[in-house]
Amino acid sequence: MHRSPSSTLSRPAAPADTTRSPRLPLLALAGLAGTVALAMLLPFSYREAVILGIVQGLGEFLPISSSAHLVLTPWFLGWSDPGLTFDVALHLGTLVAVVVYFWRDLVKLAVALPRPRTPDGKLAWLLLIGAIPGGIAGVLFDDLAEQAFRNPLLIALTLSLMGLVLYAADRWGPQARTERDLGIVDALAIGVAQAVAIVPGVSRSGMTIAVARWRGLERAAAARFSFLLGTPLIAGAAVFKLRHLLGEPGVFTGPFIAGIIVAAVVGALSIAFLMRYLQRAGLGVFVIYRLLLAGLVVSTVLLGLRGV
8 A cells, every 4th residue: 555755653653663672571671670679678658659650651551451550559569549649640651651752753743733634634633533532531530430440349340341342352353444544433432432441440552452443453553543642631631630739848759750750661661562562463461461460359359368
């Protein structure tokens, strides 16, 4: 198929080139292990920031649900709720990750916005349209979702059900379309999926990739559209919650900065990994992980190790 030279998003952004070395995943894992080991020597607030930063960086972009993991991690470890300050720091970190990774694409989309008939201009408008349902859901229902859907057993259920949805979409969804073939209906369908992901355990990236796959996008294109679509939502969530912290003393502390940095670095590595991984494999490994985690949650409750 002929590709217009003006279409800049038919290939991953330049940072993906850093994943070509087969040793990079091992180096990344070693770096994470070293970071956690170092954090163990620091005060608890730093340990908490580092661990939750890793969890957010992995869960925001891999289809495993960051919101579920941010509830389950303190639950498993017996920690109290880390609160709004950490939530803002982690969102800022993943915002940095996606902006740094896709900055060339984001700049070119912004420049092309006044030219909706060009491939990049069309994609820019589709991303804006697709972000509307998630933005509305976030403003209206974020607090409700944070309070009403935090039960670990409910999260185990959503992890399992959405894992099966993800498997079905990846297994039977056609792979005949690219980003250039998307239309308004596609953008709205994927945007509604992003809105549903406000419920912990659903996964924003997982649901948007699943619906994009049902709409016929091939895996890597579905993931790229999902990440680009999520950028304004991640930014909006960070700003929306940050407004509650402005003016409060002692907010921008060392643990706050540590959470941002760790979430940003791990998030960028997660994007790079998934973009490369989906070029040669499917999403089955993430479905298996979701089911195993759900089983672990249920077993933990049944054995009386943790309450709900």
